[in-house]
Amino acid sequence: MFRIQEVRERLLRHREAILAEVLEVKDLMRLLMKGRNDRWTAEDLALIKAHLRHLAEDLPLLAAFLAPGGFLLLPILAEILDRRRDQRRMEIEAKMHGERRRLASPKAVLFDIDGTLLETGGAGRRAVTRAYAEAIGIADGFEEIRMGGKTDRQIVREALRAHGLQETDEQMDRVLNLYLDYLREELARDASDAKMKPGVQSLLDTLRRIEGLHLGLLTGNLEEGARLKLAHFGLWEHFGFGAFGSDAEDRNLLVPIALERLRDRKGVALSPADTLVIGDTPRDVECCRPHGAVAVAVATGSVTLEALREAEPDHLFEDLLDVSKVLDLLFPKNP
Numbered sequence: 001m002f003r004i005q006e007v008r009e010r011l012l013r014h015r016e017a018i019l020a021e022v023l024e025v026k027d028l029m030r031l032l033m034k035g036r037n038d039r040w041t042a043e044d045l046a047l048i049k050a051h052l053r054h055l056a057e058d059l060p061l062l063a064a065f066l067a068p069g070g071f072l073l074l075p076i077l078a079e080i081l082d083r084r085r086d087q088r089r090m091e092i093e094a095k096m097h098g099e100r101r102r103l104a105s106p107k108a109v110l111f112d113i114d115g116t117l118l119e120t121g122g123a124g125r126r127a128v129t130r131a132y133a134e135a136i137g138i139a140d141g142f143e144e145i146r147m148g149g150k151t152d153r154q155i156v157r158e159a160l161r162a163h164g165l166q167e168t169d170e171q172m173d174r175v176l177n178l179y180l181d182y183l184r185e186e187l188a189r190d191a192s193d194a195k196m197k198p199g200v201q202s203l204l205d206t207l208r209r210i211e212g213l214h215l216g217l218l219t220g221n222l223e224e225g226a227r228l229k230l231a232h233f234g235l236w237e238h239f240g241f242g243a244f245g246s247d248a249e250d251r252n253l254l255v256p257i258a259l260e261r262l263r264d265r266k267g268v269a270l271s272p273a274d275t276l277v278i279g280d281t282p283r284d285v286e287c288c289r290p291h292g293a294v295a296v297a298v299a300t301g302s303v304t305l306e307a308l309r310e311a312e313p314d315h316l317f318e319d320l321l322d323v324s325k326v327l328d329l330l331f332p333k334n335p
Helices: 006-015 016-025 028-037 044-057 060-065 072-081 082-098 122-134 152-162 167-190 198-209 223-232 251-266 281-284 304-312 323-330
Strands: 102-111 116-118 194-196 212-219 241-242 275-279 292-298 315-317
Touching: 006 072, 006 223, 006 304, 016 044, 016 072, 016 223, 028 044, 028 072, 028 198, 028 212, 044 060, 044 072, 044 116, 072 152, 102 315, 102 323, 116 152, 116 223, 122 152, 122 167, 122 198, 152 167, 167 223, 198 323, 212 251, 241 251, 241 281, 251 275, 251 281, 281 304, 304 315
Parallel strands: 102 212, 102 275, 212 241, 275 292, 292 315
Antiparallel strands: 116 194
């Protein structure tokens, strides 16, 4: 059984190579796009399968569509290869670069980091595992700990508790200080699976040009850990403020901290209702609830679209490739 999100991410990672090969095969792109507007016939599917079997010789990841049940994933391939989405994005970017749009009233967009903006290729987990082994003396200390959506401090506390150890501030501080040292080393490694999430650069470049919009962070990372990860991908300078796992161990306390920081640094006072929080886990959705912030969930991390839907976010996207979806939240059309 294929995990839809894994297939989607692999296709996105190799999109340009797949697109180049598909365009070389007569009628294959037309057949794939037919499924975007109509239903494929049995004859269509037979032709597509024959073409993909040939292409899979050079692009093995396409073999997923030839396996039993693989054709159920075909709409994902068609969506990702649809160049009309590229054209729409380019039109939006051209318009945004040609004129600076202005919000009627100020708003903020707060981004989660891991799984939403980027993947470090396991650098964070490796770093904290090394730190825990040195500070506590237990190897693979986080083997049974699920980290998604939690603050760094919460993750270390859960590990200490799981091993029957005292959860003292001194213990946690020692692990986390070592973690930051090791994180620098791990990020410096040449990890092939470390990557910025698809669409992130284009989205941030577009949002930065909107007058009255303030880009910030809401993340479980320690502030220094967040800086290291984002700087590694050249993204740190996009964000002027934020709330971090070093501000509060409970993620649900971070929205007001972020807005207080925005007010202190830029003199802009916003309510949570004027704040979008974009993240890839149910905890990103949950942290909005006590304050009335707008929860935008994206299925770009390890949590499936279906699981995110069960968390009942205000908005749910498969990815961040379509800039217009975020712009529609900031510039709602009149009903």
